[in-house]
Amino acid sequence: MARGGDHEGLLSASKLAVSYGRRKDSPNAVRHLDLDVREGEMFVLLGPSGCGKTTLLRAVAGLQKPNAGSIAIDGRRVYDAAAATDVPPERRPVAMVFQSYALWPHMSVFENIAFPLREGGRGAPRGEVDARVSEVIDMLSLSAMRDRAVTTLSGGQQQRVALARALALRPRLLLMDEPLSNLDYELQVRLRGQVRELVSRIGVTTLYVTHNQNEALEMADRLAVMDAGNIRQIGTPRELYHRPNSEFVARFIGDMNLFPARITGVAGAAVRLDTPFGAIRADVNCLPAAEVGDTCLFGIRQEDIEIVDADGENVIGATVERAIFSGDSISYRLASGGEELQARLHRRHDVSAGSAVRLHLRPEHCLAVPLDPGSGGRA
Amino acid sequence: MSTGPAGFVGLLRAVALSAVVCVAAMLTMLVIASFSPKSEFGAWTLANYADLWNLRGLWPALGRTFMVGVGTTVFLLCFALPFTWILSRTSFAWKGLLLTLLTVSLAIPAFVTAMAYVWLFNPNSGIGNRLLEATFGWSSFFNVYSTGWICFIQALMLTPAAVFMMLPSFRNFDSTLEEAAAVSGLGARKTFLRIILPTLAPAVGATAIFFFILAVEIFDVVGVIGMPGNIEVVTTMVYQTTYTVYGPPDYGFAATLGMPLLALCAAGVLIYLWLLRRADRYAMLSGKNRAPILRDLGRWQVPAWLLIGFWALLAVIIPFLTVLWTSLTPYLQPPSREALSQLSLSSYRGVAGLIWSPLLNTLMLVAGTIALSVVWSVSVSWLATRVRAVPDKAIDAIVFLSLAVPGMLAAVAMQFLALTAYQWVPLLGTLWLIVLTMAVRSLAFTTRTLNSSALQIHASLEEAAYVSGVSRTRTFVRVFLPVIRPAILFAVLVTTLISARELTIPLMLYSPNTSVISTTIFDLQATGRYDEAAVFSLLMIAILLVIALLSRRRTVPAE
Numbered sequence: 001m002a003r004g005g006d007h008e009g010l011l012s013a014s015k016l017a018v019s020y021g022r023r024k025d026s027p028n029a030v031r032h033l034d035l036d037v038r039e040g041e042m043f044v045l046l047g048p049s050g051c052g053k054t055t056l057l058r059a060v061a062g063l064q065k066p067n068a069g070s071i072a073i074d075g076r077r078v079y080d081a082a083a084a085t086d087v088p089p090e091r092r093p094v095a096m097v098f099q100s101y102a103l104w105p106h107m108s109v110f111e112n113i114a115f116p117l118r119e120g121g122r123g124a125p126r127g128e129v130d131a132r133v134s135e136v137i138d139m140l141s142l143s144a145m146r147d148r149a150v151t152t153l154s155g156g157q158q159q160r161v162a163l164a165r166a167l168a169l170r171p172r173l174l175l176m177d178e179p180l181s182n183l184d185y186e187l188q189v190r191l192r193g194q195v196r197e198l199v200s201r202i203g204v205t206t207l208y209v210t211h212n213q214n215e216a217l218e219m220a221d222r223l224a225v226m227d228a229g230n231i232r233q234i235g236t237p238r239e240l241y242h243r244p245n246s247e248f249v250a251r252f253i254g255d256m257n258l259f260p261a262r263i264t265g266v267a268g269a270a271v272r273l274d275t276p277f278g279a280i281r282a283d284v285n286c287l288p289a290a291e292v293g294d295t296c297l298f299g300i301r302q303e304d305i306e307i308v309d310a311d312g313e314n315v316i317g318a319t320v321e322r323a324i325f326s327g328d329s330i331s332y333r334l335a336s337g338g339e340e341l342q343a344r345l346h347r348r349h350d351v352s353a354g355s356a357v358r359l360h361l362r363p364e365h366c367l368a369v370p371l372d373p374g375s376g377g378r379a
Numbered sequence: 380m381s382t383g384p385a386g387f388v389g390l391l392r393a394v395a396l397s398a399v400v401c402v403a404a405m406l407t408m409l410v411i412a413s414f415s416p417k418s419e420f421g422a423w424t425l426a427n428y429a430d431l432w433n434l435r436g437l438w439p440a441l442g443r444t445f446m447v448g449v450g451t452t453v454f455l456l457c458f459a460l461p462f463t464w465i466l467s468r469t470s471f472a473w474k475g476l477l478l479t480l481l482t483v484s485l486a487i488p489a490f491v492t493a494m495a496y497v498w499l500f501n502p503n504s505g506i507g508n509r510l511l512e513a514t515f516g517w518s519s520f521f522n523v524y525s526t527g528w529i530c531f532i533q534a535l536m537l538t539p540a541a542v543f544m545m546l547p548s549f550r551n552f553d554s555t556l557e558e559a560a561a562v563s564g565l566g567a568r569k570t571f572l573r574i575i576l577p578t579l580a581p582a583v584g585a586t587a588i589f590f591f592i593l594a595v596e597i598f599d600v601v602g603v604i605g606m607p608g609n610i611e612v613v614t615t616m617v618y619q620t621t622y623t624v625y626g627p628p629d630y631g632f633a634a635t636l637g638m639p640l641l642a643l644c645a646a647g648v649l650i651y652l653w654l655l656r657r658a659d660r661y662a663m664l665s666g667k668n669r670a671p672i673l674r675d676l677g678r679w680q681v682p683a684w685l686l687i688g689f690w691a692l693l694a695v696i697i698p699f700l701t702v703l704w705t706s707l708t709p710y711l712q713p714p715s716r717e718a719l720s721q722l723s724l725s726s727y728r729g730v731a732g733l734i735w736s737p738l739l740n741t742l743m744l745v746a747g748t749i750a751l752s753v754v755w756s757v758s759v760s761w762l763a764t765r766v767r768a769v770p771d772k773a774i775d776a777i778v779f780l781s782l783a784v785p786g787m788l789a790a791v792a793m794q795f796l797a798l799t800a801y802q803w804v805p806l807l808g809t810l811w812l813i814v815l816t817m818a819v820r821s822l823a824f825t826t827r828t829l830n831s832s833a834l835q836i837h838a839s840l841e842e843a844a845y846v847s848g849v850s851r852t853r854t855f856v857r858v859f860l861p862v863i864r865p866a867i868l869f870a871v872l873v874t875t876l877i878s879a880r881e882l883t884i885p886l887m888l889y890s891p892n893t894s895v896i897s898t899t900i901f902d903l904q905a906t907g908r909y910d911e912a913a914v915f916s917l918l919m920i921a922i923l924l925v926i927a928l929l930s931r932r933r934t935v936p937a938e
Contacts (some may be wrong), residue, residue: 017635061842061846062845062846063842063845063846087844088845089842089846090845090846090847090848090849090850091848092846094846095846095847096843096846098839098842098843098845099839099840100837102837102840102842102843103838104840104843104844105840105859106861106862106864114848115844115847115851115857116844116847116848118848119849119850119853119857120844120848120849120850120853121786121848121850121927122847122848123848165843165847166461166847169847175846215935274682341385357561370541
């Protein structure tokens with residue numbers, strides 16, 4: 001996707017720090033992070049609430065002034081603490097979809113979309129406004145409500161108007177701040193696909209903020225997991241799911257069982273671990289450097305655990321403590337080696353509470369994950 | 380939102396700063412005046428304070444001022460609390476009528492009502508007293524010249540404002556709190572005493588304090604009843620110091636006299652703010668409020684009707700009929716066959732020639748006050764709710780301080796300022812001095828109204844315009860102003876109503892060329908031209924009625 005010869009992406013931030021308070025010693029919401037978004041990609045910022053993802057987005061938009069570092073959009077410095085550059089939001093080549101949609105209540109659908117085109121510094125020539133509005137209205141199937149007051153629209157319709165208003169500006173960079181979080185679940189799931197499809201068809205570079213990991217995984221070309229103002233890992237959804245680089249990411253994405261472990265052997269990509277369940281072979285080594293004797297975490301996802309009949313490598317004994325039937329799958333709470341495991345299995349493995357089972361933890365699904373400092377390996 | 384071209388923020392700060400300068404000048408001048416001999420600027424002296432200390436009658440007047448405040452507030456709550464309760468928490472079928480009555484009563488200025496009661500119940504020639512004497516043989520049954528009547532009339536006139544002030548908190552009261560008490564086994568009486576009352580107490584307390592401040596500072600009723608009746612309170616003493624028969628007015632001593640009143644009002648404002656914060660805290664406790672449970676009045680239906688009827692009769696019907704009757708009769712007399720034969724429109728014809736200048740001045744006064752007040756408060760509110768930097772919050776706080784300065788003292792300060800600055804700024808004796816003073820006085824209310832509206836509107840509406848490339852100025856004009864337009868309109872209507880009715884400030888500052896309707900009525904009354912005063916009052920009521928009815932839709936949000 002990146003243009004040939006371009007080292008910088010469409011959006012790049014370096015050593016960016018943003019603090020909430022006005023005093024020098026106020027805690028930082030964003031702590032000296034670097035970010036590089038490539039042209040045309042859908043880049044998602046994912047993290048728990050309060051991790052600084054919205055603050056980062058607002059700093060890119062120019063709505064929140066950073067304290068340090070720099071931001072460049074489309075090769076142009078829009079913020080640079082050292083050079084005291086701070087381009088106001090109205091002169092940055094962006095458009096933004098707000099969590100609250102921020103539709104202007106005193107204007108119709110048409111006027112909401114046309115207003116920035118007519119009055120804004122990045123608008124369209126007078127003669128083109130109507131055509132530009134009609135284009136996005138058609139694109140988002142809003143023609144039936146073109147002249148309606150935005151206050152009479154449903155949440156889903158308002159969301160589409162907000163997106164249309166942003167796209168009509170033909171921004172170089174589209175910023176989306178939890179745009180689906182105010183919708184009910186069904187609609188959210190349906191719109192994820194539609195938004196993803198629309199944005200990639202237009203090809204606009206998008207920075208998308210969400211706290212919902214499913215939404216992030218489904219929509220992103222690449223995503224960044226944020227925690228306490230830092231970016232913990234950047235990668236494609238598959239990379240983050242399969243090879244989390246930290247305990248935080250491993251816990252945050254997917255439903256992962258994590259247990260304290262010690263490395264007893266290293267063999268190429270695989271490591272042998274001493275775990276509460278005995279010796280386990282883990283083929284997915286996410287450690288930057290694995291040495292025998294190091295402590296780490298042993299991880300396996302709930303859906304990767306299997307119930308088997310025969311003993312063998314990576315097979316452990318366990319007791320079913322509780323089974324919750326939820327239709328397509330059954331969730332188990334299992335006890336083994338003094339630890340508790342969560343497993344989600346296909347409904348064909350229907351075992352009642354109290355029974356003893358053998359669990360196969362396939363080596364290719366077993367991860368060795370670095371410990372986060374201070375966590376002690378426990379949630 | 381801390382970014383943005385400094386230019387636009389700078390422009391609005393300059394506008395807001397001019398308001399701050401006026402407020403600060405007013406406060407400073409008041410203090411300086413109190414240390415100045417007569418009306419001489421800057422000749423520092425403590426003589427005024429020494430005079431104040433030795434003034435006979437100061438302590439009784441202070442005590443009476445306090446009593447007027449307490450008495451008015453107590454009477455006021457006797458009407459306002461039941462009315463607010465009926466409107467917000469019961470299924471009373473005639474709420475619309477009660478609301479209309481409350482709104483209509485806003486059209487009768489307090490000094491007109493006070494006048495009507497003087498015409499009715501002054502001990503010598505009151506129409507009502509003579510009627511009672513003729514019918515029952517009771518001579519001089521009522522004496523309007525008493526502290527009790529002053530409190531009662533003030534309470535009658537302040538009732539609608541108090542109801543409109545308390546109504547939102549009563550309506551927003553989360554009825555799940557009551558339901559929780561009920562399902563936890565508490566009876567209706569206990570629920571009322573232990574749950575509802577404590578929860579609403581801060582809001583009611585804040586309203587009580589607010590109207591206490593108003594009651595000690597308004598001049599309308601004490602001016603009309605207290606001065607001829609020799610009932611001295613602080614405001615009448617200040618007024619008489621500036622309107623002496625012999626010698627020039629002594630604004631220095633007037634300011635000194637006002638200092639105890641200023642202290643009383645400032646303390647009141649502090650308590651008011653403290654209570655308001657408590658009320659807010661309670662309001663925030665519950666996220667999603669359910670509509671209040673409307674209770675049947677049941678056997679309380681009759682007392683409710685009696686109270687409403689009593690108030691409407693005394694606050695609206697009797698004053699209006701008295702003014703109408705007085706306007707048609709050549710001198711004060713009770714209705715009789717003889718009086719009916721003397722009815723004429725001659726006083727209307729007499730007034731026709733006098734009317735144009737006060738009417739025009741009133742219109743200019745209202746228009747000027749609104750223009751200045753809106754421009755100032757819109758700027759202050761935008762800065763205080765959108766930029767929110769330290770200077771913006773300071774501007775907002777200083778502007779709000781003006782609430783603590785009673786209208787009469789504001790007038791004394793501005794008059795002293797105009798006298799002092801006469802050579803540089805010729806404001807003395809002009810309508811603009813009155814406009815400026817009234818606009819400064821209105822700021823506390825208008826900025827509060829706009830602030831609360833602007834805070835409810837998420838800043839993302841404006842941010843959405845910025846990120847779409849729209850400039851600060853265009854966003855302000857095309858997004859911020861239209862979105863808070865209902866609040867602006869409401870502030871304009873209330874300011875219109877208040878400034879058109881205002882007596883105190885124009886009375887202190889007017890000159891022969893700048894008399895307005897209210898001062899004309901006051902002077903006609905003071906010189907015994909009752910019939911002409913009545914005609915002017917009717918004119919004023921007619922104008923105010925239109926504004927009051929226009930604002931009804933906005934003062935009282937639909938349920």
